[in-house]
Amino acid sequence: MSKVKFFLQQSWLLIVTSFTFGLLLAAANAALQDKIVQNEQQKLNKKMAELITDANDFALVLDDVVIQLGKSKTVKTDIYKAIDTEGNIIGFAYIAEGPGFADKIKLVIAVDAGLTKFYGFKVLASNETPGFGDRIKDEFYNSQYAGAPFGDFELVKTGDNKKIDSEIVAISGATVSSEAVIKIFNSYTNQVKEKLQAEGLIANGK
Amino acid sequence: MANKTDTVSLSDTFTAGLWSENPVFRLLLGMCPTLAVTAAVKPAITMGGCVIFVLLCSNIVTSLMRNLLKPHLRILMFTLTIATFVTIADLFLKAYMPDMSEALGPYVPLIIVNCIIICRAEACASKNGLAVSIVDAIGMGLGFTLAVCVLAVVRELLGTGKILDTVILSDKVFMPWAVMVMPAGAFITLGLLLGLVSKITNKSKR
Numbered sequence: 001m002s003k004v005k006f007f008l009q010q011s012w013l014l015i016v017t018s019f020t021f022g023l024l025l026a027a028a029n030a031a032l033q034d035k036i037v038q039n040e041q042q043k044l045n046k047k048m049a050e051l052i053t054d055a056n057d058f059a060l061v062l063d064d065v066v067i068q069l070g071k072s073k074t075v076k077t078d079i080y081k082a083i084d085t086e087g088n089i090i091g092f093a094y095i096a097e098g099p100g101f102a103d104k105i106k107l108v109i110a111v112d113a114g115l116t117k118f119y120g121f122k123v124l125a126s127n128e129t130p131g132f133g134d135r136i137k138d139e140f141y142n143s144q145y146a147g148a149p150f151g152d153f154e155l156v157k158t159g160d161n162k163k164i165d166s167e168i169v170a171i172s173g174a175t176v177s178s179e180a181v182i183k184i185f186n187s188y189t190n191q192v193k194e195k196l197q198a199e200g201l202i203a204n205g206k
Numbered sequence: 207m208a209n210k211t212d213t214v215s216l217s218d219t220f221t222a223g224l225w226s227e228n229p230v231f232r233l234l235l236g237m238c239p240t241l242a243v244t245a246a247v248k249p250a251i252t253m254g255g256c257v258i259f260v261l262l263c264s265n266i267v268t269s270l271m272r273n274l275l276k277p278h279l280r281i282l283m284f285t286l287t288i289a290t291f292v293t294i295a296d297l298f299l300k301a302y303m304p305d306m307s308e309a310l311g312p313y314v315p316l317i318i319v320n321c322i323i324i325c326r327a328e329a330c331a332s333k334n335g336l337a338v339s340i341v342d343a344i345g346m347g348l349g350f351t352l353a354v355c356v357l358a359v360v361r362e363l364l365g366t367g368k369i370l371d372t373v374i375l376s377d378k379v380f381m382p383w384a385v386m387v388m389p390a391g392a393f394i395t396l397g398l399l400l401g402l403v404s405k406i407t408n409k410s411k412r
Binding site: 013125 | 274279283287290297301304312389
C-alpha cells in the first residue's frame, strides 16, 4: 500500500498533465482533422490532374485495397479512375508508399485505362535529403516514368534518361532514393492490376 | 518601488532574448532549424512563429506548475508539455498552411527537441513567475525569429536575387549564388553573422 502511495505522490502531476494534454490534443485533432483531410484530398486531386491532363474528373473506384509489401507487411491504398468529358475511363491513379532513404516516400502513380503504360508519378510526401534524394521530383528522374511500359522497372547507374523504357537511370548521389521509388512501383504494379481485373475494371486478358 | 523593479526586470528579460542572450547569435541554440529553414524568408518567419507559440505556451505551463514539479521528473514534464504544443502547431500548419507545412517538412515536429525551448523552461519558467516567463518567451522567441529572418534575407537575396518573391537584384546586374540556398550557404552565412555579432559585442564592451 505504501508503495502505491509513494508512486502516486511522485507521479500524480505527470498523470494529470498527460491526461489533460491528451484531451487538448484530441480536441485540436477533432477541430482540424476535417480541414487536413480536405487539404490532402485537394493535393491528391491536383497531382492526379497534373499526371492525367485529359481527365475531367477523378472518382474513387476501390478503397482500402490491401497491398502486400513482403515480409508479411501490408498497406492499404485507394485507386481512382480518371474520367474524360464524355464519361470514358482514360486511366487510373493510385497512392503508393514505401521506405526511402530518410523516411517513408508516398507517391501517386497514374496508368492508362488499358494498363499498357504509366502516365508517371508525383511525390505526395517525402523527407529525402535536400539536393540529393529529393531530386526524385526533378524532371531528370521523374520524366523517365512518363510513357514507360506498364510492368516492373530496373535501376541502372548510367544510361540515357531520355529513353523511355523499363530501365530507369539513377540520380547521381541518390541511388537509395532512386531505387526506393522503383521498389514502390514494382511492389504495386502487379497487385493493382490484379485488383482492377478482379473488379472487372479492365479486361482480364491484359 | 516594487513596481519599478518589476518593470526594469521585465524589460531586461525581454531585451536579453533579442540581443545579449540571443538564442542563435549568443547562446548558439536551435542550430538545426537555423541552418535548415533559412533558405527563404517565408519558411523562416513561419518557423519563428511556431517557436514563439510553443515557447510561450511551454513557459506559461511550466511557470504555473513550477512549485509542483519533482526535480527528477522535470525534464519529462517539460518534454511532455513541449511535445503537446508542437503537435498543435504542426496540426494548425497542416490545416491552414499546407504548402508551408510541406516546405518545412520534419523541422516543425523537430521543435520538440529544440534546445531553446527546454532551456527556457529549465532556466527561466521553472524558477520565475508567470509575467517574467511570458516576457522571457516573447523576447527569446522574437530573438530567434529575428536571427533566422536575418539569415534568410541574406541567403534568399544572394541565392535568388529575390526576397519574398519580389525581385531585388535583377538578373542583369546580379548572377545569383546558388551555394547560398544550399546547406553550405547556411553555414557560411551563420559563420559570418556570428563573427559580426561577436565583433559588435566586443567593441561595445570596450
